[in-house]
Amino acid sequence: MRTAAIHFEIPEDILIALNQNISEFTQQARLYTALQLFKDHKLSFGKAAELAGISKDEFLIELDKNNIDFLSYDPSELEAELGRLEK
DSSP states (O other): OOOOOOOOOOOHHHHHHHTOOHHHHHHHHHHHHHHHHHHTTSSOHHHHHHHHTSOHHHHHHHHHHTTOOSSOOOHHHHHHHHHHHHO
8 A cells, every 4th residue: 555644844832732742642633633534524434544543442432422413314304225135
């Protein structure tokens, strides 16, 4: 699998305020990004877990911790999906 590197700078005082080192901050940023992209329906569950660098089981736990539904449909989406299943 090919990968891409993303680099950005943050002030050191942010790491100090968070009481994190670069590695911890990077892991947390990956997780929060993956959670948000999953919540926004931009990444599938598996791809979001992959971005977070954790297993699907661990990602499911993180979804629960962050009050993000694994399955989230608005009423019209749910009705359309149910209609497809009835056919």
